[in-house]
Amino acid sequence: MSAVMLITGTSRGIGRFLANHYLERDMFVIGCSRGPSDIAHERYRHFEVDVTDEKAIDGLFRDIRKEPGRLDILINNVGIASMNPIALTPVSSARKVMDTNFIAPFMFSQRAIRLLRKSKHPRIINISSIAVPFRLEGEAVYAASKSAVETFTRILAKEVSGFGITCNAVGPGPIRTALIRGVGEEKIKALVARQSIKEMATFEDVANVMDFFIRPESRMVTGQVVYLGGAG
Template sequence: MQHILVTGASRGLGLAIVQHLLAQGHLVIGCARSASDVSHPHYHHFEADVAIEEQVQALFIKIRKAFKYIDVLINNAGVARMNAFALTPFKNMRETMDVNYAGTFMCSQKAISLLRKSANPRIINMSTVAVPMNLQGEAAYAASKSAVESLTRVIAKELSTFNITCNAIGPSPIATDLISGVSEEKISRLVEQQSIQKMAKPEDVLNLVDFFMKPQSNMITGQIIYLGGIS
């Protein structure tokens, strides 16, 4: 049984990750800005906004006291603001950067001391195919995830001394709340740019989570794997 922290755990892809890990017998710690409906003896939920430093600090104090260590941190919490660059309000850009990049930065930093107590410590971040595709209408979102990718590569080097690996997953479109406001036409155009021209499923991401978590993956770090292929 591993101790695994999942941010953005109350719905969408985060919820799918939580349920998948619980089914494997792990102890899962979830956090989100809202409560969780998950009821399981091995699930523990905390309400926290990863964009607010004080709340992240309090979250990790609670985790340290209750669980002593974690084996895996999955930085899944994220927001998307899909507007044309000229029409994107500054406050939306700021929120996107604060949650997607700053949240990943802070949680990864606070997790170091807890991960160092693990035999196979892992950090898994979430990026997006919007980065390599340079998708129109996603300037703020793609920029925030590009920052996550750079962070992934840098801390993969810096934390290698502690045997902590850090990798990222770049999902193609998945039918979750994150893209619920995006038109079907836009999603179709995006999918047509992929080598595998279909929507991804949560199971596709879960497969990569399992891969990065495996003890045999201890030589894999600083990598970003995109779903669907880029054509």
């Protein structure tokens, strides 16, 4: 049977691209987002779930346990941004960013471990950002949430190694998604100029790193964060 993958945030952007990417590679993909998905494929199942709702996540995993009854790969993709100076960031939006970007991957990983430990090549992949090593002004909350994801990734890698689960993260720079819609062209150019490779990354670049993490030969690769374009 083909590998079973769960991707959060598949209604658009990177998540949607990854779902299609892995469907093309014969995987069974379970996706989720707050709204419906336009992905129509016999090996795709979609759940409308708020990723910050613990009970809804429990329900999702109960369903996965019943059908398909297993899980090989979890991609914690969903994320939101908050591009504001600290002095102007409402506490409510800081909480929302932390809930979505850090608590959600925490909850999904925690629940996924139960199924992943029975897999032959179990993988957890998180999404970080170059906002962490670049310590970007105006993105304190977003960068802090991704710092949390990175530390979580490294510690989780240690805690689940006994189950054979690897846990890694990919940290893209700016990619053309809804996440950076509100960021000015000049700011994006300046950001790209700070990378070692002065080009914007694409969805394919993200998928390429994930392909590497996923392959069975990468069983010794864990607790790593790979920044696209080079950063740090």
